[in-house]
Amino acid sequence: MSEIHSRSSLRRVLGAALLLPAIFVLAGAAAPAPQAVAVDITKFAFTPKEITVAPGTKVTWTNHDETPHTVTASDKSFGSKGLDTDDRFEHVFASQGDFAYFCTVHPFMTGVVHVKKP
DSSP states (O other): HHHHHHHHHHHHHHHHHHHOOOOOOOHHHHOOOOEEEEEEEEESSSESSEEEEEETTEEEEEEEESBOOOOOOTTSSOOOOOBBOOEEEEEESOOOOOOOEEESSSSEEEEEEEHHHH
């Protein structure tokens, strides 16, 4: 009888061992993947000019102009160096709020990132 009990226990342990990795995979699949949004710098403008994203989203600005530009938050919470043609700047928006930005070289170039929970 103890041999039957041992086999039953062994099956339960093996079953749990096989089920545990599946639980971790399912838990990981339930977590939303981080988002990424692109903003182009073209013809002396940020396109799109305004975007709305969820907290944790990475925004990437790419300069397609032949002229250097920057991406600088009005509240100085983020800022790029001068971006030459095809240079990129990335920033992850962790907290909610409205983040206005502009190009320090061409202050008429403006944009806004609205960060809010979906």
